[in-house]
Amino acid sequence: MSDHLPPFDFDLLRTFIAVVDNSGFTRAGERIGRTQSTVSLQIKKLEEGLGRSVFERNGRDLMLTPDGEVLLIYARQILHIADEARARFLEPEVEGTIRLGTPEDFATIYLPDVLARFARTHPRVTLDVNCNFSFNLLDGFSKGEYDLVLVKREPMGPGGGIAVWRDVLVWVGGHPLVLDPTQPVPLALAPAPDIYRKRALAGLQAAKRDWRIVYTSLSSEGLQAAVRAGLGVTVLSKDMVPTGFKLLGTEHGLPQLPDTEIALYRAPGKLSRAAELLAEHIIHSLEDSGQSSLHAAMHQEKK
Numbered sequence: 001m002s003d004h005l006p007p008f009d010f011d012l013l014r015t016f017i018a019v020v021d022n023s024g025f026t027r028a029g030e031r032i033g034r035t036q037s038t039v040s041l042q043i044k045k046l047e048e049g050l051g052r053s054v055f056e057r058n059g060r061d062l063m064l065t066p067d068g069e070v071l072l073i074y075a076r077q078i079l080h081i082a083d084e085a086r087a088r089f090l091e092p093e094v095e096g097t098i099r100l101g102t103p104e105d106f107a108t109i110y111l112p113d114v115l116a117r118f119a120r121t122h123p124r125v126t127l128d129v130n131c132n133f134s135f136n137l138l139d140g141f142s143k144g145e146y147d148l149v150l151v152k153r154e155p156m157g158p159g160g161g162i163a164v165w166r167d168v169l170v171w172v173g174g175h176p177l178v179l180d181p182t183q184p185v186p187l188a189l190a191p192a193p194d195i196y197r198k199r200a201l202a203g204l205q206a207a208k209r210d211w212r213i214v215y216t217s218l219s220s221e222g223l224q225a226a227v228r229a230g231l232g233v234t235v236l237s238k239d240m241v242p243t244g245f246k247l248l249g250t251e252h253g254l255p256q257l258p259d260t261e262i263a264l265y266r267a268p269g270k271l272s273r274a275a276e277l278l279a280e281h282i283i284h285s286l287e288d289s290g291q292s293s294l295h296a297a298m299h300q301e302k303k
Helices: 010-022 025-032 036-050 066-090 104-109 111-121 134-142 195-206 220-228 273-302
Strands: 055-058 061-064 096-102 125-131 148-153 162-167 169-174 185-189 211-216 234-237 245-248 260-266
Touching: 010 025, 010 036, 010 066, 025 036, 061 066, 066 111, 066 273, 096 104, 096 134, 096 273, 104 111, 104 125, 104 220, 104 234, 111 125, 111 273, 125 273, 134 148, 148 195, 148 273, 162 273, 169 195, 169 220, 185 195, 185 220, 185 234, 195 211, 195 234, 195 260, 211 220, 220 234, 220 245, 260 273
Parallel strands: 096 125, 096 148, 185 211
Antiparallel strands: 055 061, 148 260, 162 260, 169 234, 169 245
């Protein structure tokens, strides 16, 4: 075996990812419980082992080099696999049923792979997943119907639940629809108090743009069907826009919308070990995916 293989030390890779996700050595050190000087030494050791630089400094800004961009992709994959293997061998007998609530669109786009990896690691655990709008999930959560819920909400920082995803909102329409700037904007929205509805109406009101609700549905599929047919426009997460929809913006007379976030809530009291493991798995998986998506978007903006 070659003595010159890159030193993919898990600890160094975790520090590297922490620096990327926290945009600096100091904040990364605070996140992982190390001093800034220790983080700096670990990155230096990683770069020396690779024989390549992974960061470049432009004044006070810290940016990934092209080699760093490639390493970031592999580092996340390596650590995910390592975490799954460790969990599989350290806790192979975990079993039970976990009641999980999640928004329908999020469940269909992002959760299948996340839950599939968890199921492979813990084959004796049964996942009871219910898809619904966030306000219905929170109502059920307050009644003790779920062990864990993922919900869309206003950004709240560290208070209440754990934010695991930055939700960038966009206007979308179907190709048959042509917006007339002299007419009220036709809207297809979920009923109140849905946060996307709140964002849409507040944005239009602030922009002094007239609107009318032409279609209301409790089903994400129902709303998308209405938009696809050209009945109206709606608000979706930028990362979850279906094929065949067109993005709409200020050039169509529609205001830019503030971000929301997706947060994970644990049921109060003692959760089963299976539920705790799933919560940790979801947090780590979605934090990594969300940070990677955000980093890519920021990188594109700088080009």
